[in-house]
Amino acid sequence: MNQIERVLEAIETIAVPNRVVVLTGAGISAESGVPTFRGAGGLWKNYRPEELATPEAFARDPRLVWEWYEWRRELIRGVSPNDAHCALAWFEREIEGRCGFSLVTQNVDGLHRRSGSREPIELHGNIFRARCVREGTGIELPGPLAELPPRCGCGSLLRPDIVWFGEPVPLIGDAMSEASRADVMLVIGTSGAVYPAAGLVSLVRGGLTIEINPDATPLTDAFSASLRSSATAATRPILEALAGRIGACR
Ligand SMILES: NC(=O)c1ccc[n+]([C@@H]2O[C@H](COP(=O)([O-])OP(=O)(O)OC[C@H]3O[C@@H](n4cnc5c(N)ncnc54)[C@H](O)[C@@H]3O)[C@@H](O)[C@H]2O)c1
Numbered sequence: 001m002n003q004i005e006r007v008l009e010a011i012e013t014i015a016v017p018n019r020v021v022v023l024t025g026a027g028i029s030a031e032s033g034v035p036t037f038r039g040a041g042g043l044w045k046n047y048r049p050e051e052l053a054t055p056e057a058f059a060r061d062p063r064l065v066w067e068w069y070e071w072r073r074e075l076i077r078g079v080s081p082n083d084a085h086c087a088l089a090w091f092e093r094e095i096e097g098r099c100g101f102s103l104v105t106q107n108v109d110g111l112h113r114r115s116g117s118r119e120p121i122e123l124h125g126n127i128f129r130a131r132c133v134r135e136g137t138g139i140e141l142p143g144p145l146a147e148l149p150p151r152c153g154c155g156s157l158l159r160p161d162i163v164w165f166g167e168p169v170p171l172i173g174d175a176m177s178e179a180s181r182a183d184v185m186l187v188i189g190t191s192g193a194v195y196p197a198a199g200l201v202s203l204v205r206g207g208l209t210i211e212i213n214p215d216a217t218p219l220t221d222a223f224s225a226s227l228r229s230s231a232t233a234a235t236r237p238i239l240e241a242l243a244g245r246i247g248a249c250r
Pocket residue numbers: 024025026027028029030031034035036037038039106107108109110124188189190191192193194212213214215217229230231232
């Protein structure tokens with residue numbers, strides 16, 4: 001029996017879940033062609049993301065930071081959601097009205113929404129939004145920018161509406177409350193290196209926790225089951241088994 005088959009068998013034996021929570025990281029978008037920060041292709045002009053995704057970097061050189069975001073925005077516009085994103089959107093519709101569900105993502109690429117997920121909790125913001133540094137007003141900026149750095153109507157700089165390293169995560173309370181009520185938590189493609197998101201799995205009390213990642217992470221030992229597998233190979237079979245379990249007894 002392989003690793004996935006063992007997890008599918010374990011799902012058959014759990015109590016019917018009342019709440020399934022999924023946490024995704026950059027790894028779920030890797031097979032769509034969006035580089036992860038810590039994998040190959042994560043560098044831009046020899047800068048590490050930790051040198052650019054910070055308030056200090058933006059204060060020092062807003063144009064440089066915006067050039068990096070423009071590069072990423074263009075790259076993301078050119079890719080499509082993959083089967084792991086689509087399976088999550090399918091699962092949400094499939095179990096609606098029968099089981100609580102929430103999707104928490106650290107990704108800023110918007111691919112969950114594009115694949116049909118209704119209300120992902122985008123912990124770290126969205127790369128297609130910006131906000132005024134003075135007024136805080138948000139604005140959608142889907143297309144390429146004519147001028148860098150872009151400015152608000154009031155004349156102040158716009159910044160990407162992204163939670164940078166060292167900044168508070170406004171939506172973490174929502175995510176913690178979801179995790180603490182979960183009977184099943186699935187964590188897909190996250191390195192477990194970026195807190196507070198990495199702490200969410202420890203809030204699940206007595207439930208089934210499953211990690212999907214081709215590599216072991218600092219969190220691997222904290223899961224009931226950890227699959228050395230890519231997001232597109234493991235996500236759909238696991239969600240189909242969970243949907244079957246949820247449907248089976250109602
Ligand atoms: N797509 C995006 O929006 C994007 C991309 C890069 C970074 N980020 C940001 O970077 C921060 C980094 O944290 P992180 O943990 O999300 O990413 P990370 O780059 O630190 O780690 C990515 C993880 O994905 C795993 N992975 C690689 N290929 C995979 C695959 N095919 N299937 C499943 N897993 C795979 C890697 O082993 C690694 O553990 C986040 O805050 C996020 O906002 C976002």
